[in-house]
Amino acid sequence: MLRLLKETQTSLARKLQLGAAVIFAALLLLVYLYTAFVLRHDPTLTDLGIRLQGPSLNHPLGTDHLGRDVLTRLMLGGQQTIGYSLLALAAALLIGTAAGMVAGYRGGWLDRVFMRIADGFLAFPDMIVVIVLSGLLGPGLHSMIIAIVMVKWVSYARVVRTTVITESKQDYMLAARTNGLSPARMLTRHLLPHIAGQVLVLASLDLGKVILLISSLSYIGLGVQPPTPEWGAMLNDSRPYFQLAPELMLFPGLAIVLVVLCFTVLGDAIRDLYDVKKEVRG
Amino acid sequence: MLQFDEITIRNRSRVLVDRVSMNVLPGEWHALVGQSGSGKSLLSRSAGLLLPPNLSAEGSIRLGDTELTGMNRRSIRQVLGRRLAYIFQDYQAAFAPFRTIGQHFSEAIALHDKEHLKEARTRTAIALESVGLEGSLAGRYPFQLSGGQLQRASIALALLFTPDVLIADEVTTALDSVSGHRVLSLLNRLRLDTGCSILFITHDWRHVRRHTDRIAVMKEGRIVEAGGTHRVLDHPRHDYTRQLIAAAPVLTRLPSGLQEVGG
Numbered sequence: 001m002l003r004l005l006k007e008t009q010t011s012l013a014r015k016l017q018l019g020a021a022v023i024f025a026a027l028l029l030l031v032y033l034y035t036a037f038v039l040r041h042d043p044t045l046t047d048l049g050i051r052l053q054g055p056s057l058n059h060p061l062g063t064d065h066l067g068r069d070v071l072t073r074l075m076l077g078g079q080q081t082i083g084y085s086l087l088a089l090a091a092a093l094l095i096g097t098a099a100g101m102v103a104g105y106r107g108g109w110l111d112r113v114f115m116r117i118a119d120g121f122l123a124f125p126d127m128i129v130v131i132v133l134s135g136l137l138g139p140g141l142h143s144m145i146i147a148i149v150m151v152k153w154v155s156y157a158r159v160v161r162t163t164v165i166t167e168s169k170q171d172y173m174l175a176a177r178t179n180g181l182s183p184a185r186m187l188t189r190h191l192l193p194h195i196a197g198q199v200l201v202l203a204s205l206d207l208g209k210v211i212l213l214i215s216s217l218s219y220i221g222l223g224v225q226p227p228t229p230e231w232g233a234m235l236n237d238s239r240p241y242f243q244l245a246p247e248l249m250l251f252p253g254l255a256i257v258l259v260v261l262c263f264t265v266l267g268d269a270i271r272d273l274y275d276v277k278k279e280v281r282g
Numbered sequence: 283m284l285q286f287d288e289i290t291i292r293n294r295s296r297v298l299v300d301r302v303s304m305n306v307l308p309g310e311w312h313a314l315v316g317q318s319g320s321g322k323s324l325l326s327r328s329a330g331l332l333l334p335p336n337l338s339a340e341g342s343i344r345l346g347d348t349e350l351t352g353m354n355r356r357s358i359r360q361v362l363g364r365r366l367a368y369i370f371q372d373y374q375a376a377f378a379p380f381r382t383i384g385q386h387f388s389e390a391i392a393l394h395d396k397e398h399l400k401e402a403r404t405r406t407a408i409a410l411e412s413v414g415l416e417g418s419l420a421g422r423y424p425f426q427l428s429g430g431q432l433q434r435a436s437i438a439l440a441l442l443f444t445p446d447v448l449i450a451d452e453v454t455t456a457l458d459s460v461s462g463h464r465v466l467s468l469l470n471r472l473r474l475d476t477g478c479s480i481l482f483i484t485h486d487w488r489h490v491r492r493h494t495d496r497i498a499v500m501k502e503g504r505i506v507e508a509g510g511t512h513r514v515l516d517h518p519r520h521d522y523t524r525q526l527i528a529a530a531p532v533l534t535r536l537p538s539g540l541q542e543v544g545g
């Protein structure tokens with residue numbers, strides 16, 4: 001009885017977590033849409049006369065060291081951070097899935113070359129590789145996205161490759177060949193549905209990490225460049241004023257934490273959805 | 283109809299099928315028997331160029347007037363499923379789990395008979411009904427069908443384009459004897475209806491005796507004996523054939539009329 005109660009409580013807590021994450025994600029979407037169509041202040045227009053002001057009706061979260069509206073920059077920064085994270089993740093997902101499918105299906109030298117490249121990337125922590133690549137390619141948005149894609153595609157490709165190798169040995173693939181199906185058709189119609197679930201779960205769990213990566217790169221000056229608003233860059237800009245106006249660092253920091261938390265909870269929920277073993281254990 | 287001529291299949295270290303010649307005649311039911319690892323399945327898969335990449339085949343395989351060996355991938359895809367069809371032992375895994383039975387049929391029609399793609403639904407229903415299944419099963423996923431239904435659906439799919447030759451690779455091994463008999467009776471009816479030849483790979487001598495016209499016996503990659511079913515079964519010439527027949531379970535009649543399984 002106690003166990004059942006505990007399980008119910010756990011389940012209820014998970015549901016509450018998930019509910020909060022979904023509501024927060026919906027709120028983010030609304031903010032995103034609002035920012036796209038309605039803006040009261042120019043996010044890049046400086047006005048030194050009103051710098052470092054506290055919250056007011058006109059500036060609900062105050063102004064920064066150059067007199068720009070913090071709320072406007074926070075909302076636009078969210079667009080940048082989440083938007084570029086999704087873009088980098090989607091590019092890594094597409095490249096990784098395609099590479100993993102081809103390497104796993106073709107095998108032979110192509111697979112061996114792929115594995116060595118993957119081993120090379122996986123030998124170092126993501127952050128180090130991204131910093132080195134961003135540094136080599138030069139600071140800026142494009143370099144940052146390319147660096148993130150170059151690091152992230154490997155993990156997707158490895159998962160996809162493993163699944164393709166396993167599934168290619170199944171009889172339904174042999175049956176598809178005996179029906180005259182081309183490799184491209186077999187990969188897209190018969191194998192992709194097997195892969196899609198796993199890869200999407202991995203991507204949803206990765207989104208939080210990519211947001212942190214983009215913010216971190218902007219924070220150290222290798223990502224989005226001023227005056228474009230971005231959460232990591234906002235943190236960096238506010239650093240000298242931490243003692244004078246700590247809320248300037250608090251708002252973007254809090255935004256990063258909440259968004260990463262929200263996407264991690266959503267990712268966990270999606271993973272649970274595809275976890276058949278959990279049902280059996282339950 | 284399907285002629286194997288001096289076929290040798292090898293990997294890097296050894297020869298797995300050694301200069302095998304065999305001819306499956308139009309409309310006949312030809313059995314290929316032998317113990318596991320004798321090279322039966324390899325020989326049959328070599329016809330569709332379906333050997334694993336680590337194996338190579340030499341010799342000539344002809345389907346009617348078409349030379350299959352040396353065909354490029356695109357050309358062999360036009361033959362597979364349309365003129366040369368396969369059904370396998372594990373019928374439950376023969377359908378992709380994320381696609382409905384009807385989607386498998388539509389895919390084959392789109393591939394081999396694009397002009398009639400609009401009639402795919404009707405054709406699928408007719409094909410399913412020809413093997414005793416309801417046409418409405420086309421909308422179901424493989425896991426929603428029983429083993430017997432899946433086996434019938436796989437036969438319907440294999441015979442969708444009335445192939446010249448159907449290769450049935452141990453199709454009854456996973457079935458109980460009653461289901462196995464039903465499936466083979468169905469295959470026989472469809473063979474008579476369509477006129478296709480069947481290359482039947484099996485261990486089961488009961489099915490060989492009941493259904494096949496001719497037999498080839500394989501041992502360690504070679505055909506050691508071949509001939510008409512009754513000649514080989516009643517007057518085997520090779521020791522290995524005698525051993526195989528002796529090792530097969532037989533049904534003997536008791537005086538009461540009941541039957542007893544004997545060695």
